[in-house]
Amino acid sequence: DTVLTQSPALAVSPGERVTISCRASESVSTGMHWYQQKPGQQPKLLIYGASNLESGVPARFSGSGSGTDFTLTIDPVEADDTATYFCQQSWNDPPWTFGGGTKLELK
Amino acid sequence: EVQLVESGGGLVQPGRSMKLSCAASGFTFNNYDMAWVCQAPKKGLEWVATISYDGSSTYYRDSVKGRFTISRDNAKSTLYLQMDSLRSEDTATYYCARLLGIPYYGSYCDYWGQGVMVTVSS
Numbered sequence: 001d002t003v004l005t006q007s008p009a010l011a012v013s014p015g016e017r018v019t020i021s022c023r024a025s026e027s028v029s030t031g032m033h034w035y036q037q038k039p040g041q042q043p044k045l046l047i048y049g050a051s052n053l054e055s056g057v058p059a060r061f062s063g064s065g066s067g068t069d070f071t072l073t074i075d076p077v078e079a080d081d082t083a084t085y086f087c088q089q090s091w092n093d094p095p096w097t098f099g100g101g102t103k104l105e106l107k
Numbered sequence: 108e109v110q111l112v113e114s115g116g117g118l119v120q121p122g123r124s125m126k127l128s129c130a131a132s133g134f135t136f137n138n139y140d141m142a143w144v145c146q147a148p149k150k151g152l153e154w155v156a157t158i159s160y161d162g163s164s165t166y167y168r169d170s171v172k173g174r175f176t177i178s179r180d181n182a183k184s185t186l187y188l189q190m191d192s193l194r195s196e197d198t199a200t201y202y203c204a205r206l207l208g209i210p211y212y213g214s215y216c217d218y219w220g221q222g223v224m225v226t227v228s229s
Contacts, residue, residue: 031213035152042202042219043144043152049212086152090213094166098152 002026004087004099011105017075020102022087024068031091032070034063037101038083046085047072074104082106109133109218111203116223119193129186129203129220137161137181140206142216143188145199153199156188157206157214170196193227200224 003025012018022032030050035043045054047063050070062073074081087099115127127143143155156177157166165177176189186203201223204216 028213030211033213033215035216042221043216044219045215045217048207048215048217049209052212054217088152088215090208090215094154094157095168096154096214098154100151 001095002028002089002092002097004089004097006085006087006099006102008100009103009105011107012077013107014079015076017073018077018104020072020074020085020104022065022070022072022099024070024089026092027067028089028091030066031089032063032065033088033090034061034072035086035088036081036083037086043086077104077106079106109205111205111218111220113201113203113220113223116201116225118226118228120229121193121195121227123193124189124191125193125225126190127188127201127203127223127225129188131184131186131203131205134205136179136184140208140214141177141179141186142204142206143177143186144202144204144216144219145197146202146222147196147199150199155201158186190225193225195227198225198227 005023032050034047037043051063084101084103086101090096110132112130142157158177174192178187203220205218208214
């Protein structure tokens, strides 16, 4: 199975730029997607295909990367962005996998 | 507006069965692959099962193969997950999700239900 590794937590101040990383154990080309999950809510799609912004998602969110290293950037961060962010790959045959999540806290 | 509404969760004893349902609306259900994704308390997300738009193809994670069955009724726009021989480690919130598959991008979930909690305990 393709393992996705994310840093467990980050803390930033509102107005700053934050990058959340996701590293895959093998190449997933551009088959990487990002979700935001706020406490008590279902996940919400932010980015698909590594860099494509889902309709309705603020342009403060962006994604980049290919192969094994991917980044979700939020610039500038707002208080409402407090959440856990998950990456997910689907390039290789199932099982598709999720990263362990990065909890973003605002100072 | 796309809506996915899960039902059927609750408390169940180990070894017993439970069936989850997901009622879909706001889109043409039989045009989309669908998935169940679970999240154990305070844990990350895990794929459980997926089913193709016409029900002809399914996928299961290894830990549920032979115990869980994903199915769909396109006439009723409803997705199901039959869970048999339940174990304590199956305790989780189960989400129903719509799958989109795009060449060069792979498959991802563009809409999620609110989730239903399944607790397996004696």
